[in-house]
Amino acid sequence: MSEDNNSATAVLLSAEQVSLAFADGPHVLQDVSLTIRAGDFVALVGPSGVGKSTLLRLLAGLLTPSSGQILLQGQPLRLHAAPIGIVFQRGGLMPWRTVWQNVQLPLELMGNGRHVSARVQEMINLVGLQGFEHVYPAQLSGGMAQRVAIARALVHQPSLLLLDEPFGALDALTRERMAQELLRIWHLMPVTVFMVTHSIAEAVLLADDVLVMGGSPARITHHIRVALPRPRKLEMEGTAEFHHCATAVRRAIEASG
Ligand SMILES: Nc1ncnc2c1ncn2[C@@H]1O[C@H](COP(=O)(O)OP(=O)(O)OP(=O)(O)O)[C@@H](O)[C@H]1O
Numbered sequence: 196m197s198e199d200n201n202s203a204t205a206v207l208l209s210a211e212q213v214s215l216a217f218a219d220g221p222h223v224l225q226d227v228s229l230t231i232r233a234g235d236f237v238a239l240v241g242p243s244g245v246g247k248s249t250l251l252r253l254l255a256g257l258l259t260p261s262s263g264q265i266l267l268q269g270q271p272l273r274l275h276a277a278p279i280g281i282v283f284q285r286g287g288l289m290p291w292r293t294v295w296q297n298v299q300l301p302l303e304l305m306g307n308g309r310h311v312s313a314r315v316q317e318m319i320n321l322v323g324l325q326g327f328e329h330v331y332p333a334q335l336s337g338g339m340a341q342r343v344a345i346a347r348a349l350v351h352q353p354s355l356l357l358l359d360e361p362f363g364a365l366d367a368l369t370r371e372r373m374a375q376e377l378l379r380i381w382h383l384m385p386v387t388v389f390m391v392t393h394s395i396a397e398a399v400l401l402a403d404d405v406l407v408m409g410g411s412p413a414r415i416t417h418h419i420r421v422a423l424p425r426p427r428k429l430e431m432e433g434t435a436e437f438h439h440c441a442t443a444v445r446r447a448i449e450a451s452g
């Protein structure tokens with residue numbers, strides 16, 4: 196985001212020395228610290244099973260750290276009223292609800308389900324699904340379902356959007372297209388994003404910062420800044436800066452074990 200916007204440099208979310216051990220399971224995270232500035236797009240990469248989804252669930256307030264703390268706008272997450280949007284690998288749409296009803300759900304849960312049709316329609320249009328309002332999830336392709344999940348995650352104007360491998364279940368071409376869609380949506384509706392991905396190319400193309408997680412218990416081992424200009428375009432994958440960053444991320448993953 197633009198450097199001359201003051202809010203772009205304000206810290207939105209911070210994790211301080213966060214550790215997590217499941218009660219009768221593994222000690223997954225040890226002393227994880229990170230800072231996400233308002234407006235940033237941060238990607239998290241690392242080997243399967245390392246603890247990426249666990250960290251995302253901590254940042255969402257769905258899990259509580261064993262030690263350390265997570266602050267949203269300087270306040271402990273649990274006390275914070277600001278909504279957070281989440282998209283998982285498989286969108287988790289409710290099969291008995293139409294596209295419209297799925298997108299409307301967060302507003303209903305917040306107690307303002309009525310008088311919001313303009314907002315629901317705006318989000319459906321934003322993700323390019325106008326005309327599919329009354330269709331059920333079973334009738335959607337994987338890419339369309341993830342568009343609905345993104346619309347649903349943004350409908351209540353969250354300050355933070357958490358994405359856990361949002362395109363991981365899609366074929367390679369759809370995935371690439373959806374990454375560009377996400378860039379387009381992010382440009383129209385800037386929100387702070389924290390995205391877990393297995394794809395180094397996706398991380399570098401989308402993010403301002405790529406965090407690499409490794410070790411057992413895991414911590415953030417590397418932090419790679421991506422200096423590609425915005426708006427990002429798929430053609431940038433051919434640039435020297437893209438290759439430089441992608442190589443740095445790959446080496447960091449190898450080194451982090
Ligand atoms: N609820 C749970 N109870 C006990 N152990 C868990 C729980 N959730 C995750 N784990 C364990 O925590 C570790 C990290 O899991 P996590 O899902 O965070 O990994 P990940 O990096 O997201 O993996 P992937 O890339 O495959 O999605 C794994 O060993 C997993 O088995």
Ligand SMILES: [Mg+2]
Pocket residue numbers: 247248249359
């Ligand atoms: Mg995961």
